[in-house]
Amino acid sequence: MSVPLTLLGLLERQPSHGYDLKRDYDLWFGHGRAVPFGQVYSTLARLARDGKVVMDEVTPGEGPERKRYVITEVGATEVDTWLTQPVAPEPHQQTVLFAKVVLALMLDRPAEDYLDTQRRAHLARMRELTETKRTGGLVDGLLADHGLFHLEADLRWIDTTSARLDQLRAQVKP
Amino acid sequence: MTAALEARGVALSFGETPALRGADLTVLAGEIVAVMGPSGSGKSTLLHCLAGILVPDAGEIEVLGERIDRLSEARRSELRRDRFGFVFQFGQLVPELTAEENVALPLLLSGVRREPALRRAREWFGRLGLDGLEKRRSGELSGGQAQRVALARGLVGDPAVLFADEPTGALDSLTGEQVMELLVDSARTQGATVVLVTHEARIAAYADREIMVRDGRVTTPAVAS
Numbered sequence: 361m362s363v364p365l366t367l368l369g370l371l372e373r374q375p376s377h378g379y380d381l382k383r384d385y386d387l388w389f390g391h392g393r394a395v396p397f398g399q400v401y402s403t404l405a406r407l408a409r410d411g412k413v414v415m416d417e418v419t420p421g422e423g424p425e426r427k428r429y430v431i432t433e434v435g436a437t438e439v440d441t442w443l444t445q446p447v448a449p450e451p452h453q454q455t456v457l458f459a460k461v462v463l464a465l466m467l468d469r470p471a472e473d474y475l476d477t478q479r480r481a482h483l484a485r486m487r488e489l490t491e492t493k494r495t496g497g498l499v500d501g502l503l504a505d506h507g508l509f510h511l512e513a514d515l516r517w518i519d520t521t522s523a524r525l526d527q528l529r530a531q532v533k534p
Numbered sequence: 535m536t537a538a539l540e541a542r543g544v545a546l547s548f549g550e551t552p553a554l555r556g557a558d559l560t561v562l563a564g565e566i567v568a569v570m571g572p573s574g575s576g577k578s579t580l581l582h583c584l585a586g587i588l589v590p591d592a593g594e595i596e597v598l599g600e601r602i603d604r605l606s607e608a609r610r611s612e613l614r615r616d617r618f619g620f621v622f623q624f625g626q627l628v629p630e631l632t633a634e635e636n637v638a639l640p641l642l643l644s645g646v647r648r649e650p651a652l653r654r655a656r657e658w659f660g661r662l663g664l665d666g667l668e669k670r671r672s673g674e675l676s677g678g679q680a681q682r683v684a685l686a687r688g689l690v691g692d693p694a695v696l697f698a699d700e701p702t703g704a705l706d707s708l709t710g711e712q713v714m715e716l717l718v719d720s721a722r723t724q725g726a727t728v729v730l731v732t733h734e735a736r737i738a739a740y741a742d743r744e745i746m747v748r749d750g751r752v753t754t755p756a757v758a759s
Binding site: 476483486511519 | 715735736738740741746753
């Protein structure tokens with residue numbers, strides 16, 4: 361998750377104070393990992409330095425002054441570019457799991473057992489996400505779905521690899 | 535908690551081809567267990583043995599305290615009718631009957647009179663979001679609706695055990711999950727034990743746990759760390 365671009369995106373809706381940005385970030389994108397205030401303000405300072413946001417008013421109060429940030433044309437262009445570019449499809453061709461399987465076969469270890477263990481761990485996580493989906497709201501459900509589809513893809517790879525272990529063994533340990 | 539189903543060393547061949555080679559399995563009362571495995575691994579055959587549809591060549595199967603592998607066909611048929619519910623991949627609704635008659639079918643076969651049977655059947659239409667479809671025939675239902683009718687038919691007799699063989703296999707992902715949601719909620723409400731055969735991990739994730747069948751054997755997993 362790109363914190364600077366997400367904050368910029370939130371600012372494009374409306375000029376906001378740092379506090380409001382943090383609240384909205386945590387609500388929509390935090391999911392158990394709240395962004396620290398320090399990170400919000402240091403990010404806003406960098407965005408201001410780079411001409412992507414400006415401060416339009418400072419509200420004095422009893423506490424620290426509240427600065428309201430406004431996105432600039434440069435910032436808006438950056439958000440637009442980010443939104444329209446597809447996220448790089450990550451092939452994950454060098455996964456830890458693949459390395460474990462190959463090494464297990466090379467070392468005469470029970471690769472199939474390792475894959476079974478991984479399958480169970482994946483399914484256990486899928487059960488947790490399914491429960492989240494069943495008991496949570498739409499946003500949590502859609503995020504859980506995203507995780508579920510990825511885990512399902514991993515499981516398909518695990519099943520395919522399990523079915524081809526003999527062939528793979530013959531190649532890595534001729 | 536007591537076991538609702540227990541299979542020990544169950545073996546069954548079709549001609550020369552072994553489908554089960556000593557399958558062991560215990561399902562506790564009220565548990566929802568997903569049976570997974572590749573095509574041809576024997577998972578559906580295992581379900582059919584547990585449900586008393588097939589009789590194994592060897593091994594023991596105890597269901598609800600009865601050795602189902604030793605029972606006569608008549609007694610097994612009685613158990614299937616009175617204590618078990620079934621949901622299959624393609625619903626297998628009777629096309630000549632209306633949706634409510636399909637749901638009432640297990641009750642009618644058990645000797646419940648037509649009106650009370652239909653009344654009980656109709657109660658399920660609201661619970662499963664099928665209001666207004668009572669008089670439709672299977673050809674007038676969407677795949678998801680037909681499968682919900684099949685689910686109602688599987689549960690209308692308040693079965694102790696529900697056997698579901700790829701109940702979402704013919705449905706798209708979203709509709710399939712809606713059917714699973716209803717299946718799990720209804721089974722939990724009724725306290726039914728569920729044996730669910732599926733090759734889809736997303737469907738298996740609705741169960742309490744999964745078992746893998748491979749080459750006719752259950753690979754009993756250790757607890758994942």
